[in-house]
Amino acid sequence: MGHIFYIFSLITICVSVSYAGEMTFELPDNEKQCFFEEIDKGVESTLEYQVITGGHYDVDMELTDPNGKSLYKDVKKQYDSFTWTAESKGVHKFCFSNEFSTFTHKVVYFDLEVGDDDPLSVAKKGTGDAQATAMTMLESSAVNTHDQLETILDLQTHHKLREAQGRVHAENLNERVLFWSLGQTVVILIIGIGQVLVLRSFFTDKRRGP
Numbered sequence: 001m002g003h004i005f006y007i008f009s010l011i012t013i014c015v016s017v018s019y020a021g022e023m024t025f026e027l028p029d030n031e032k033q034c035f036f037e038e039i040d041k042g043v044e045s046t047l048e049y050q051v052i053t054g055g056h057y058d059v060d061m062e063l064t065d066p067n068g069k070s071l072y073k074d075v076k077k078q079y080d081s082f083t084w085t086a087e088s089k090g091v092h093k094f095c096f097s098n099e100f101s102t103f104t105h106k107v108v109y110f111d112l113e114v115g116d117d118d119p120l121s122v123a124k125k126g127t128g129d130a131q132a133t134a135m136t137m138l139e140s141s142a143v144n145t146h147d148q149l150e151t152i153l154d155l156q157t158h159h160k161l162r163e164a165q166g167r168v169h170a171e172n173l174n175e176r177v178l179f180w181s182l183g184q185t186v187v188i189l190i191i192g193i194g195q196v197l198v199l200r201s202f203f204t205d206k207r208r209g210p
Helices: 002-017 119-124 137-203
Strands: 019-027 032-039 044-053 059-064 070-077 079-085 090-097 106-114
Touching: 019 032, 032 106, 044 059, 044 090, 044 137, 059 079, 070 079, 090 106, 106 137
Parallel strands: none
Antiparallel strands: 019 106, 032 090, 044 079, 044 106, 059 070, 059 090
16 A cells, blocks of 8 residues: 555656647737746746748747846747756746747647756655665656656647648649649630630631622
C-alpha cells in the first residue's frame, strides 16, 4: 500500500512541477491578439509558436515582461521558439500581430511551458538521507515514463501541425487544378465551336448575283 501511494505521489509531482498551455487560434487580417501568463521570479519558461495556415505562413510576435520590457520580438516569422528566465514576478504578455496583412487570415499555434521539469529532485525534498542517497528502480521507471510521455505528446503535436499544413496546401492545390481544368474546358469548347463555324463556311453555298 505504501509503494502504491508513493507511485501516485511521484506521478502527481511529475504533473504539477511544470505546467503548459497550448492553443490554436485564428488571427484575422489587420488584427492583433495578446495572451497573458503570470510567472514567478526565477522560473524558466519556453514559448514556441508556428503559423499553420494563411498567406506566406508568417506573423509578428512580441513578448514583454511585467515591467513592459521587450524580451523577444520578431516580424514575419513562420516558426520560432524562445526560452527565458523571469527577472521579476508578474504577468507576462505575448502578442501575435497580423496587422501587415490586408486580406489574409492566419491560423497560429503556440505552446507555453512554465517551470522546470525535474520531478525527481522535488520528490526527494523533505525525505530522509537514506531515500535521497540513490535513485530507486521505482523512481527511475516513473521518471522515464514521464519523459517518454512528454516526448510522445510533443511528437504528436508537431505531426498534427505538419498534417494540417499539408492538408491545407493540398486543398489549395486541388482548387487551383479544378479552376485550371474548367478554364481548359472552356477554351476547348470555344475552339471546337470556332472550328465548326469555319468548316461550315467552307461548304455554304454562296449565291452570286446576276
